[in-house]
C-alpha cells in the first residue's frame with residue numbers, strides 16, 4: 001500500500017489556496033496493477049466528472065481497468081458544497097485492505113496474550129466505520145486534524161519542551177457513544193492519509209479490563225512483555241503504530257482498590273508499570289496512543305495529564321439520530337427487507353423545505369419525529385433499534401417503510417421504558 005507523493009502534514013497545507021479534496025482509492029486486494037496506472041485512470045475518471053457536490057463515491061465504472069482493479073474511488077471528508085475538481089488541489093490515496101482480521105499479540109511460543117489484539121492497517125474490518133459514525137460540529141475532522149498535526153510535529157522533530165504537545169488522545173463520555181469505534185476509524189483513516197510517509201499501520205488494542213483479570217494481575221512482568229512486543233512493532237520506522245487502551249478507568253479502579261487494601265499491591269505495580277511503559281513508547285515519533293473512558297471524573301489524574309487531546313463524546317443530537325436512522329433504513333431498503341424503496345430526505349433537505357408536510361416528505365417527517373423522541377439513546381442502542389423493531393414488532397419478513405417506521409416507534413418506546421427501569425434500579 002502506498003500513497004500519492006505528499007509530505008506528512010500536507011493534509012492542511014494548501015499553497016495556492018485551492019480547496020483541498022481528499023480522494024481515497026480502494027484497490028482490490030488481488031490486483032497487481034501498478035500505482036502509477038491506477039492513478040492515471042483515477043485522474044481520468046475525475047476529469048470526466050469534474051463537478052461534484054461534497055462527498056461522492058464511485059463503485060461501478062464504465063471502463064475496464066478501474067472495474068478490474070479498483071473497488072471504489074471516494075471523495076471524502078469534504079464540505080457539502082459544489083466543487084469543480086479542476087480548480088481543487090487533489091490528494092489521492094491509493095490503498096488495499098488487509099483482510100487478515102485480528103490476531104492476538106503472542107508473547108512467547110506457546111503463550112498468547114488475550115489482553116491485546118492486533119491488526120494490520122488499513123484493515124478490512126475497520127473499513128466504513130469512519131463514515132458510519134455521526135457526530136456534531138466537526139468532531140471527527142477536528143480529531144483528524146489534531147492527530148495529523150501531532151504526527152507532523154513528530155516527523156519534523158519539534159521539541160516538545162518548547163512547544164507542548166504529545167501523542168496521547170483521550171476520548172471520554174457515556175458508554176456506547178462510539179469511542180472505541182472512533183479510535184479504530186481514526187487509525188484507519190490516518191494509515192490511509194499518511195501512506196506516503198509510513199508504508200503500513202499497526203493497531204494494538206489493549207483491553208484494560210482483561211489486563212486486570214485474575215490471571216493477569218498475578219504479575220506486572222506480563223505488562224513489560226507486552227510493551228516489549230509493541231516496541232518491536234515501533235522499531236520498524238516504516239510502521240505507524242496505534243496503541244488503544246480501552247476503558248482506562250479500570251486502571252484507576254485497580255489503583256484505588258489497591259490503596260484501600262482490597263486488592264493486592266500487585267495491582268498498583270501493574271498500573272504503574274503501564275504508565276511507565278506508555279511514557280517510554282510515546283517518545284517515538286511513529287506512535288499514537290489512544291485511550292477511552294466511560295467516565296471522566298474517575299480517570300486517574302496521572303492519565304488525564306498524559307493526554308494532550310481530550311475529547312468528550314456524547315450521545316448524538318436529533319440530527320445525528322436522524323442520520324443514523326437514515327443510514328439504517330437505506331441499508332434495509334438496499335437489502336430489500338424494507339420494500340418497496342421510498343425516498344427519504346436528509347436533515348439538510350428537510351430543513352431547506354422548512355419541514356413542510358407533503359406527499360413526498362411524509363415518511364421523512366415520521367422519521368424526524370422518531371429521532372426527536374429517541375433523544376438520549378446512545379449510538380449503540382440506535383444502531384440496534386432497527387433490528388429490534390424487525391425482530392419484535394414486524395410480523396412479515398419483508399415490510400413496507402410505513403409499517404417499519406411504526407415498528408421502530410414501538411421499539412423506541414420499549415428502549416425508553418428499559419432506560420427508565422435501569423435508572424430506577426440504580
Ligand code: ADP
Pocket residue numbers: 132133134135174175176177178179180181182292316320324378379380381383
Ligand atoms: P463506546 O466505546 O463509546 O462504548 P463503541 O465504539 O463500542 O462505543 O460503539 C458501539 C457501536 O455503537 C458502534 O459500533 C457504532 O455502530 C454505534 N455508535 C455509537 N455511537 C455512534 C454514533 N455517534 N454514530 C453512529 N454509530 C454510533
